[in-house]
Amino acid sequence: MTDTQDVAISVRGLKTFFYTNNRCNKALNGVSFDIKKGKTLCIVGESGCGKSVTAASIMQLLPTLSRIEEGEIIYHSDRGDIPLHALERNGREMRRVRGAEIAMIFQDPMTALNPVYSVGFQIKESLKYHTDMSRRAAHERAITLLTEMGIALPEKRVNDFPHRYSGGMRQRAMIAMAMACNPKVLIADEPTTALDVTIQAQIFELMDKLKREHGTGIMLITHDMGVVAELADDVAVMYMGNIVEAGTVDEVLRNPVHPYTRALLASVPVLGNGKDQDIKAIRGSTPDPLNRPKGCQFADRCDFATAQCQAMPDETHITPTHRVMCWRHEELSGHGAQ
């Protein structure tokens, strides 16, 4: 993968399972990727493929019925490597890292904002907990953050409760809170799905600025291939708990190899290609996660499947950065594996 000094978080062979009614759902079945410093990794895939569980595993915010079974999540911090997977969910070290060094923003800002405290109070609390900033300096910082997020009249707005903010403003307030301690990593789980396109563009601009100016490593979960084309440096395509293809944005969008990536790209209109595009829905539906097929999870929906696909394919590198889990990668990539 990449030189470790460029990597903020490395995830290797991560398996996270859910246990419900004595049944096991292998929600993540051996996932590996890097979140690089100053770069955006977009994670894409249909509903239920494991995007949110990946984020929750990193943040140690998994529901009680689930646990990390195997694998490593290493945070390469300024004070050395920290094995996040091995930390106690609510232990001192995890609380030190979560929210300050690794921050998360969600689709619903009220997941992060508390309705009974003013926005300013919540930003200041985070600063008080994670830094030794004085009360006055924290107040100033809260105002600066709101200003940077484009919130008008920040000196007044800082004292408002979240319900006085519009949807787009709440989203920006949540980002302000996430940014308060200058995190090294920002994990964003569909942060703009509920917002109109203008606000969406503003929020993406803010995230891009963070990456450029603070070297923040960003992991962005999205359904939107347009967003991927615009923001991603790297892309990981997930299907049923595996990363079936990953690479730089150019590799994955220009030379998609896995039939699932191809189907995903063919299922969305491409900006600039006009109105008469041949858009094809991906046929079939995702398998029952409690009753998964044995081999390649996509085989039943795949136009290229052969008998070999009844066994799970290994991961193959097509270039040093482009990897794919498909038996037919050689034919589909147009050249042999390295």
Ligand SMILES: Nc1ncnc2c1ncn2[C@@H]1O[C@H](COP(=O)(O)OP(=O)(O)OP(=O)(O)O)[C@@H](O)[C@H]1O
């Ligand atoms: N709280 C939960 N309890 C039980 N199973 C869960 C829970 N959360 C997720 N799962 C299961 O874990 C698997 C991965 O789900 P996950 O939420 O990560 O998908 P996703 O790719 O984020 O989907 P979406 O795009 O809809 O958010 C699915 O099989 C899902 O049913």
